[in-house]
Amino acid sequence: MQKTALITGATSGIGQATAEIFAENxxxxxxxxxxxxxxxxxxxxxxxxxDVTTLLFDVRxxxxxxxxxxxxPDEKKIKINILVNCAGNAHGLDTFLDSSVDDFDAMIDSNxxxxxxVSKAVVPILAANTRGHVINVSSIAGKETYPKGTxxxxxxxxxxxxxxxxxxxxxxxxxxxxxxxxxxxxTEFSLVRFKGDKQRADSVYQGFxxxxxxxxxxxxxxxxxxxxxxxxxxxxxxxxAQASGTLFNRK
Numbered sequence: 001m002q003k004t005a006l007i008t009g010a011t012s013g014i015g016q017a018t019a020e021i022f023a024e025n026x027x028x029x030x031x032x033x034x035x036x037x038x039x040x041x042x043x044x045x046x047x048x049x050x051d052v053t054t055l056l057f058d059v060r061x062x063x064x065x066x067x068x069x070x071x072x073p074d075e076k077k078i079k080i081n082i083l084v085n086c087a088g089n090a091h092g093l094d095t096f097l098d099s100s101v102d103d104f105d106a107m108i109d110s111n112x113x114x115x116x117x118v119s120k121a122v123v124p125i126l127a128a129n130t131r132g133h134v135i136n137v138s139s140i141a142g143k144e145t146y147p148k149g150t151x152x153x154x155x156x157x158x159x160x161x162x163x164x165x166x167x168x169x170x171x172x173x174x175x176x177x178x179x180x181x182x183x184x185x186x187t188e189f190s191l192v193r194f195k196g197d198k199q200r201a202d203s204v205y206q207g208f209x210x211x212x213x214x215x216x217x218x219x220x221x222x223x224x225x226x227x228x229x230x231x232x233x234x235x236x237x238x239x240x241a242q243a244s245g246t247l248f249n250r251k
Contacts, residue, residue, distance in 0.1 A: 001081075002026075002028065002079070003026075003027045003028065003081055003082055003224070004027065004028040004029070004030065004051075004076075004079040004080045004081060004082065005018075005019075005022050005027050005028070005029060005030065005080070005081075005082035005083070005084055005224075006030040006032065006069075006080050006082070006083050006084070006118075006122055007019055007022075007029065007030070007031055007032060007084040007086060008032045008033070008059055008084070008085055008086050008087035008114075008115075008118055009032075009033060009059075009085075009086035009087035009088065009137075010029075010031035010032055010033045010039070010042065010086065011031075011033035011034065011035045011038035011039060011042070012033075012035075012038070012187065012188050013086070013185075013187035013188055013213045014086050014137060014182070014185065014187065014213045014216045014217060014220075015033070015084070015086030015087065016038075016042070016213065017212075017213035017214045017216070017217035018084055018086060018216075018217040018220050018221070019031055019042060019046065020046070020214075020217065021214070021217045021218060021220075021221045022050075022221065023046035023049050023050050023052075024049070025221065025225070026049070026050060027050060027082070027224075028050045028051040028052070028079065029042075029046065029050055029051070029052045029053065030053045030054075030055060030072070030076075030080060031043070031052065031053070031054050031055070032054075032055045032056075032057060032059075032068070032087070032118075033054075033056070033087075034056070034057070034058050036056050039054040039055075039056060040054065042054070053072070053076060055068040055069065055071075055072075056068070058114075059087045059110060059114030059115070059117060059118055060109040060110050060113065060114050062113075062117050065114070065117040065118055065121055066117070066121050069118070069121040069122060070121070077125055078125065078128065078129065080122065080125050080126070080129075080132075081126060081129055081131065081132045081133065082132065082133045082134075082135070082224055083118070083119065083122045083123070083126065083132070083133070083134045083135065084135040084137070084220060085115045085118060085119065085134070085135065085136045085137060086137045087110060087114055087115070087118075088110050088111040088114070088115070088137065088155075088159075089106065089107060089110050089111065090107060090149075090152045091103035091106045091107055091152075093148045093149065094148055095147070095148055096150050099150070099151065103151070104151050107151055107152055107155050108151070108155055111152075111155035111156065111158070111159065112155050112158045112159070112162075115136065115159060115162065116162070119134065119162075119166070123166075123170070123175070126173070126175050127170070127173045127175065130173070130174050131174045131175065131228070132173075132174070132175045132176070133175065133176045133177075133178065133223075133224055134163075134166060134170070134175060134176070134177045134178070135178045135180060135220055135223060135224065136159055136162065136163045136166075136177070136178070136179050136180070137159075137180050137182070137216070137220075138156050138159040138160050138163065138179050138180060138181045139156040139159075139181055139182060139183075140181055140182065140183045140236065140238070140244070140245045141153040141156040141157075141245060142156030142157050142158075142159050142160040142179075142181055143157075143160065143181055143236065143245075144244065144245045145157075145245075146245045146246045147246075149245075156181075159179070160179060160181070163177055163178075163179035163234075164179070167231075167233065176231040176232075177231075177233070178220075178223040178224075178231070178232050178233065178234070178235070179233065179234045179235070180216065180219060180220055180223070180234075180235050180237070181234070181235065181236040181237070182211060182215075182216045182236075182237050182238075183211065183236075183237065183238035183239060183242045183245070184204070184205065184208075184210040184211060184238070184239055184242055184248070185210060185211040185212065185213060185215070185216055186205050186210040186211070186212055187212075187213050206250065207248070207250030207251050208239065208241035208242070208248055208249060208250050208251065209239060209240070209241060210239050210241075211237065211238070211239045215237065216237060219235050219237050222235075223235065
């Protein structure tokens, strides 16, 4: 059966890499993001391999999420059978006393509420198809809490809980739910976290070889390419030099 995936956060990092590996393997794409030029570039890049539709919205805006997804023609909407929730961010790496309430809002709105809005808009489409697959991109921060990451870790713990709850609630609908928890991945993520401070962002990955977005995308594709009766519930993926959220073998 021809697969179609709706991917949030598709204009960079893991979302963009997932779109690429899906296109290479014949999965049609509905790419969602905030950067119009990047969405258009992706459509040009992969449009000769698969059907590519783009939706411009911010997952934090509830009205825009539902409006954009509902704007899809019915004949395209009903073909969606994979949802990949990649959109998310981290802001700051400060102690709780020094942290910013605005950063709290940015992370909760994107990582938790945004994921819920998109899922609420798309999961009924998957249920109508009587089969489907939801991939939620969490983090090692969803499995353990580390210093100076209180709220970010809380949002990713929420993603883990949402993944587990979805898996239970959607069992009778024939919908698989996979949670993907990466460790250190070198993308724009740290640059956003440190608000454009490239030197500080680069220091996160010094002394070891981190994962790249394609490594995580490969795990996502592995999960969606299993036979219909196989459900990959949870994948934690580290670079070789990492053993926990904070323990690295740096040279």
